[in-house]
Amino acid sequence: MTNASSLVENQPAPAQSRSPAIEGPLVLKPLRIGNCEIDFPIVQAALSGYSDWPMRVVARSLGAPYTIAEVLIDKFVLELKQRHKTRRHLMVSDEEHPVGGQLMGSDPEQFPAAARKLVEAGFDVIDINFGCPVNTAMGGCRGGYHLSQPKIALEIVARVRDEVPPHLPVSVKMRRGIDDSEESRSNFFQILDGAFDLGAAAITVHGRTVKQKYVGASSWDFLRDVKQHAGDKMIIGSGDVFTAQSCLDMMRYTGVDGVSVARGAIGNPWIFRQARDLAAGQPAFVPDVSEQRRVLGMQRSLCTEIYDDRRVLSTMRKFGIKFAPLHPSYEQVRNAFAAGKTLDAWQAVLDEYYPIGS
Ligand SMILES: Cc1cc2nc3c(=O)[nH]c(=O)nc-3n(C[C@H](O)[C@H](O)[C@H](O)COP(=O)(O)O)c2cc1C
Numbered sequence: 222m223t224n225a226s227s228l229v230e231n232q233p234a235p236a237q238s239r240s241p242a243i244e245g246p247l248v249l250k251p252l253r254i255g256n257c258e259i260d261f262p263i264v265q266a267a268l269s270g271y272s273d274w275p276m277r278v279v280a281r282s283l284g285a286p287y288t289i290a291e292v293l294i295d296k297f298v299l300e301l302k303q304r305h306k307t308r309r310h311l312m313v314s315d316e317e318h319p320v321g322g323q324l325m326g327s328d329p330e331q332f333p334a335a336a337r338k339l340v341e342a343g344f345d346v347i348d349i350n351f352g353c354p355v356n357t358a359m360g361g362c363r364g365g366y367h368l369s370q371p372k373i374a375l376e377i378v379a380r381v382r383d384e385v386p387p388h389l390p391v392s393v394k395m396r397r398g399i400d401d402s403e404e405s406r407s408n409f410f411q412i413l414d415g416a417f418d419l420g421a422a423a424i425t426v427h428g429r430t431v432k433q434k435y436v437g438a439s440s441w442d443f444l445r446d447v448k449q450h451a452g453d454k455m456i457i458g459s460g461d462v463f464t465a466q467s468c469l470d471m472m473r474y475t476g477v478d479g480v481s482v483a484r485g486a487i488g489n490p491w492i493f494r495q496a497r498d499l500a501a502g503q504p505a506f507v508p509d510v511s512e513q514r515r516v517l518g519m520q521r522s523l524c525t526e527i528y529d530d531r532r533v534l535s536t537m538r539k540f541g542i543k544f545a546p547l548h549p550s551y552e553q554v555r556n557a558f559a560a561g562k563t564l565d566a567w568q569a570v571l572d573e574y575y576p577i578g579s
Pocket of ligand 1: 270290292352427460485
């Protein structure tokens with residue numbers, strides 16, 4: 222999924238056509254994923270190339286009530302050993318519960334053992350990916366490919382549900398279909414209904430098709446139809462939430478039970494705190510430069526706990542660039558982070574543009 226990272230950019234939420242599903246004051250209720258009670262319904266999505274342990278811990282510290290780790294391919298999970306170099310993939314720490322682990326694969330028979338490993342690693346929810354649109358996933362009959370074969374998709378859900386201990390929820394992530402055809406829509410609802418019947422505790426729906434990848438709007442109208450169809454089953458909406466206000470707008474417009482923040486959280490982990498502020502009728506928190514420094518520093522120090530220096534640098538360079546739009550000297554900061562070739566250079570950018578006491 223990493224090729225999606227080139228598409229990370231801040232875009233406005235799409236204008237949708239109908240009147241909102243929720244009239245009057247918007248009352249946000251906790252989100253329930255099976256036994257997992259999540260105090261606030263705006264959560265952090267699985268983000269390949271981003272939602273590693275440091276990003277998740279940062280998001281949790283800033284108000285995200287639940288996060289999901291980067292998608293892992295089932296075969297890869299099965300090969301993972303608890304070696305220092307690879308343990309980061311299965312890293313779960315006390316302060317991040319509840320946290321979801323996500324699996325993607327092609328063969329229903331491979332999923333259960335991989336799901337068991339995620340459970341043993343300490344993930345509280347096992348999420349199944351039926352949404353990834355990248356060519357390698359589609360070519361390998363993984364992710365979004367399953368939207369074209371409801372029978373196999375449901376066999377995966379059934380096998381994972383059977384394997385995961387009953388007290389732990391299994392959830393599913395879907396796009397709204399392979400494409401805009403009627404067949405695709407019908408497959409979508411077959412998988413959605415079938416997954417709930419098999420015991421899925423929540424389904425996250427991204428309102429783009431696989432064909433769309435990240436081009437064009439996520440259909441909030443579709444999300445609204447899905448929520449109406451699903452009744453009291455938990456639906457989490459995804460797509461085009463780039464600001465705290467757009468999280469609330471999605472809830473109001475579609476009536477979904479929760480919102481999954483994806484690109485909107487990359488470079489703005491405060492989005493969860495901001496959404497909590499807005500939901501409480503307060504102005505949204507604006508992180509000043511010193512707060513930005515604190516959080517970048519925190520993320521770097523978390524990275525050093527699990528990565529070697531090379532990976533700390535590549536990760537923090539990427540995040541530095543993503544944080545830069547919040548800085549008053551955006552372009553200079555972005556270019557300075559991009560140019561840094563060592564960790565000392567990265568720290569020098571932090572010290573120059575985010576001075577202590579700023
Ligand atoms: C860089 C990137 C990585 C992603 N990785 C995952 C992933 O690992 N698992 C997943 O279910 N979705 C993944 N997604 C999809 C997002 O969770 C989300 O559904 C999508 O970005 C739409 O939301 P947005 O328009 O608000 O960004 C990824 C998206 C991006 C941009």
